[in-house]
Amino acid sequence: MTGAATLSRGLLAFSALAVVLFFAVVDPVPQDPAYHAFADTRSMLGVKNFWNVLSNLPFLLVGTYGVAFIARNPDTVGDSDLRWPWIIFFSGIALTAFGSGYFHLLPGNGSLVWDRLPMTIGFAGLFAIVIGEYLSPRAARTLLVPFLVVGAASVFYWHITESTGNGDLRPYAVVQFLPVLLIPAILVIRRDASDLTGTFWLLVLFYIAAKLLEHFDDGVYASLHVMSGHSLKHVVAALSPAILILALHRRSRRAPGNAHD
Numbered sequence: 334m335t336g337a338a339t340l341s342r343g344l345l346a347f348s349a350l351a352v353v354l355f356f357a358v359v360d361p362v363p364q365d366p367a368y369h370a371f372a373d374t375r376s377m378l379g380v381k382n383f384w385n386v387l388s389n390l391p392f393l394l395v396g397t398y399g400v401a402f403i404a405r406n407p408d409t410v411g412d413s414d415l416r417w418p419w420i421i422f423f424s425g426i427a428l429t430a431f432g433s434g435y436f437h438l439l440p441g442n443g444s445l446v447w448d449r450l451p452m453t454i455g456f457a458g459l460f461a462i463v464i465g466e467y468l469s470p471r472a473a474r475t476l477l478v479p480f481l482v483v484g485a486a487s488v489f490y491w492h493i494t495e496s497t498g499n500g501d502l503r504p505y506a507v508v509q510f511l512p513v514l515l516i517p518a519i520l521v522i523r524r525d526a527s528d529l530t531g532t533f534w535l536l537v538l539f540y541i542a543a544k545l546l547e548h549f550d551d552g553v554y555a556s557l558h559v560m561s562g563h564s565l566k567h568v569v570a571a572l573s574p575a576i577l578i579l580a581l582h583r584r585s586r587r588a589p590g591n592a593h594d
């Protein structure tokens with residue numbers, strides 16, 4: 334058994350154990366109504382919560398460009414099994430602009446469903462990419478659809494439980510945060526398996542920065558008086574796929590024949 338295969342099985346076992354323990358020790362978590370109360374509620378040009386809506390535009394630009402780049406440069410991702418994970422990832426990024434824009438235009442649990450669904454698409458694609466780059470392209474292709482199904486199911490499960498008065502965010506929390514724990518572990522253990530290791534570490538840092546901006550939404554707005562932490566979170570989060578595109582550009586320039594976009 335190869336080291337990558339052993340690691341794959343170990344990560345799967347760890348994931349299963351972590352999920353079981355999480356559900357065993359954590360009570361159901363309903364959606365906090367305060368989540369819909371953002372610091373910057375200004376309207377401009379007839380658009381409510383203008384900056385929280387407009388700041389989603391980078392997701393659309395980066396995601397659309399990413400899909401187009403992969404379509405024109407399929408060899409950049411290496412193994413053909415990884416093309417769909419990359420396309421799904423960038424598609425999720427582009428769709429986040431619409432889902433998050435709609436949510437911030439009309440904040441509420443109903444619109445939040447459409448904010449979270451595209452994000453699960455992005456998470457599924459990214460996790461499959463990391464698995465393909467560091468462990469097995471075939472495993473990435475095989476796991477992509479289950480990742481997508483589980484991600485969507487976690488959002489619909491939360492929405493159904495919320496509508497019955499017993500909201501439970503635990504499955505969605507697993508979908509979002511388990512990859513955040515596993516990806517760094519993969520990067521440490523298999524750091525020499527891909528030329529994108531440094532870029533993926535930057536993604537982790539950008540994710541942490543985005544979460545901090547989200548948490549300190551009010552404080553950032555009180556300090557800057559221009560944009561809130563949540564609006565800046567969107568911009569910072571969109572930089573993550575952008576730096577992945579730059580890394581793929583560098584990879585394409587190093588490819589035989591110097592083929593590039």
